[in-house]
Amino acid sequence: MAGEACVTHETIVYRAKVIHTMNASRPTATHVAVQDDRIILVGGVEDMQSLPGVRHDDRFADKVLLPGFVEGHAHVMEGTLWSWPYVGAFDRRAPDGRRIEGLKTIEAVIARLKESVKTLADSDEPLYAWGFDPLHVGGVKLTRHDLDTVSTTRPVLVHQASLHITNVNSLTLERAGFDASTTVAGVPKLDDGTPSGELQGLAARLRLFRTLGFNPMTGSLDQETLHRYGDAAALQGITTITDLHNDLLDPTVDVFRTHTGDMKVRLVPALASATHSPEEGMEKIRRLRAMNSDRLRFGIVKIVVDGSIQGFTARLRWPGYHNGAPNGLWYVAPDELMRIVGLYHQAGVQLHMHTNGDEATDAVLDAVEAAQIAHPRPDHRHTIQHCQMASAAQFRRMKSLGVCANLFSNHIFYWGDAHYAATMGPERAARIDAAATAERMGVPYAIHCDAPVTPLSPLFTMWCAVNRVTAAGRVLGPEERLTPAQALRAVTLGAAYTLKLDQEVGSIEVGKFADFAVLDADPLERAPEALKDITVWGTVSGGIIHEAPNG
Numbered sequence: 001m002a003g004e005a006c007v008t009h010e011t012i013v014y015r016a017k018v019i020h021t022m023n024a025s026r027p028t029a030t031h032v033a034v035q036d037d038r039i040i041l042v043g044g045v046e047d048m049q050s051l052p053g054v055r056h057d058d059r060f061a062d063k064v065l066l067p068g069f070v071e072g073h074a075h076v077m078e079g080t081l082w083s084w085p086y087v088g089a090f091d092r093r094a095p096d097g098r099r100i101e102g103l104k105t106i107e108a109v110i111a112r113l114k115e116s117v118k119t120l121a122d123s124d125e126p127l128y129a130w131g132f133d134p135l136h137v138g139g140v141k142l143t144r145h146d147l148d149t150v151s152t153t154r155p156v157l158v159h160q161a162s163l164h165i166t167n168v169n170s171l172t173l174e175r176a177g178f179d180a181s182t183t184v185a186g187v188p189k190l191d192d193g194t195p196s197g198e199l200q201g202l203a204a205r206l207r208l209f210r211t212l213g214f215n216p217m218t219g220s221l222d223q224e225t226l227h228r229y230g231d232a233a234a235l236q237g238i239t240t241i242t243d244l245h246n247d248l249l250d251p252t253v254d255v256f257r258t259h260t261g262d263m264k265v266r267l268v269p270a271l272a273s274a275t276h277s278p279e280e281g282m283e284k285i286r287r288l289r290a291m292n293s294d295r296l297r298f299g300i301v302k303i304v305v306d307g308s309i310q311g312f313t314a315r316l317r318w319p320g321y322h323n324g325a326p327n328g329l330w331y332v333a334p335d336e337l338m339r340i341v342g343l344y345h346q347a348g349v350q351l352h353m354h355t356n357g358d359e360a361t362d363a364v365l366d367a368v369e370a371a372q373i374a375h376p377r378p379d380h381r382h383t384i385q386h387c388q389m390a391s392a393a394q395f396r397r398m399k400s401l402g403v404c405a406n407l408f409s410n411h412i413f414y415w416g417d418a419h420y421a422a423t424m425g426p427e428r429a430a431r432i433d434a435a436a437t438a439e440r441m442g443v444p445y446a447i448h449c450d451a452p453v454t455p456l457s458p459l460f461t462m463w464c465a466v467n468r469v470t471a472a473g474r475v476l477g478p479e480e481r482l483t484p485a486q487a488l489r490a491v492t493l494g495a496a497y498t499l500k501l502d503q504e505v506g507s508i509e510v511g512k513f514a515d516f517a518v519l520d521a522d523p524l525e526r527a528p529e530a531l532k533d534i535t536v537w538g539t540v541s542g543g544i545i546h547e548a549p550n551g
């Protein structure tokens with residue numbers, strides 16, 4: 001082709017302290033040769049002599065190279081939220097590398113909000129914040145009276161960590177028409193009968209967002225937001241990431257098409273089934289697939305089957321919630337799930353199905369079994385996302401049906417104490433996110449963070465799955481701990497497999513994309529307790545080096 005004369009196809013050989021390839025045929029190496037965006041050779045220094053005219057680059061000589069991490073369950077909303085102040089209880093890293101200190105009291109939350117409100121120019125511009133969870137500040141609730149001390153002249157909205165609840169000030173309640181007479185579900189009241197300022201679930205919040213003329217849960221995606229998401233991921237060694245629930249409206253698809261080319265990660269969006277009939281969904285997927293590139297992959301569909309365990313909205317089998325709370329919510333009823341799964345399965349679409357409770361997992365397994373009987377399909381790789389309360393019997397069924405699991409290991413740290421004491425009780429809490437059972441049963445599995453619900457950081461997710469320590473220091477289900485090597489596989493090749501991308505990413509071997517995580521220390525040498533403290537130097541993504549800013 002004309003104009004390509006200037007392309008050199010130069011081969012660059014990187015030397016590292018050690019390379020863990022995750023390729024079982026060649027597990028460790030010291031050198032990797034890259035041509036354009038692909039790996040052309042992996043081995044030792046003597047192997048590299050077989051390549052003519054290479055350029056040597058020793059900048060990673062004291063670093064550890066791993067396959068770039070694959071985050072199989074996260075949301076682009078992480079990019080939206082970082083344009084607002086973070087008020088969660090745990091330290092978190094912003095996309096620019098700064099470490100944002102966690103806030104352990106309501107007073108500290110209010111103080112940060114008061115600082116942030118000063119930076120807003122327009123007197124009526126709302127103040128948004130995110131990351132708060134009453135369970136992480138000793139069960140103390142945030143009320144409208146607290147938020148009124150931040151402002152009475154502009155809306156103040158704080159999204160809780162779960163993203164299912166928003167706290168607002170009195171002015172916001174007034175504008176949305178919520179008062180003592182309100183009967184909409186999800187608007188709890190104070191002792192004096194007035195709304196507390198907490199708005200739970202969909203109905204109450206959709207009314208709020210209509211009033212504001214902006215839905216911060218779907219946001220308005222632009223180049224800046226998308227790149228902020230990519231930056232936050234690259235900072236943690238991620239080179240492939242999902243956006244695992246998106247309506248994929250035309251403006252969003254345009255932003256993806258135009259701006260994933262120069263994003264620091266490959267992006268795999270999942271179409272949200274809730275806003276499409278299966279017929280519309282299949283048509284849309286067909287249209288979107290034609291736009292696929294090396295850095296943007298459409299094709300998967302997400303179905304949310306139940307709610308969350310800590311919100312008591314997950315669907316559980318008998319005996320239900322340990323503290324006696326009523327059973328949770330079906331987001332899709334089992335009959336309807338069976339119909340939807342059947343149609344997508346028949347059409348050859350890969351499904352990613354969110355279940356938290358074990359009753360919801362049963363519903364998915366029943367639906368996949370019926371679909372397989374009606375239309376046998378090898379290698380469908382339907383994946384249960386979260387799959388938190390699956391029993392050993394359910395993992396055995398997953399194995400026989402060819403279903404993968406992507407487990408929410410970070411939950412163990414953030415909500416494990418609540419699961420032990422209130423939601424699941426000691427025995428079932430011990431089997432939450434049972435990664436070692438998945439390993440023993442031979443179920444293909446990955447582990448994930450569900451950012452922005454918990455922080456993007458595969459090393460931290462590995463730490464959670466390997467140590468299973470809660471925030472209060474309890475070891476929850478020691479029999480379900482992974483080894484560091486198993487956890488590393490789960491965040492690389494394991495996650496790539498659940499996305500059907502294991503031919504292209506997830507290990508360092510000839511022909512795959514040159515996607516690496518570059519670390520200062522070896523996660524397979526360090527003590528398991530120290531996994532989360534290893535510094536990520538940066539990434540290589542399709543041969544392009546991204547050094548992480550220091551925070």
Ligand SMILES: [Zn+2]
Nearest residue numbers: 073075244450
């Ligand atoms: Zn999610």
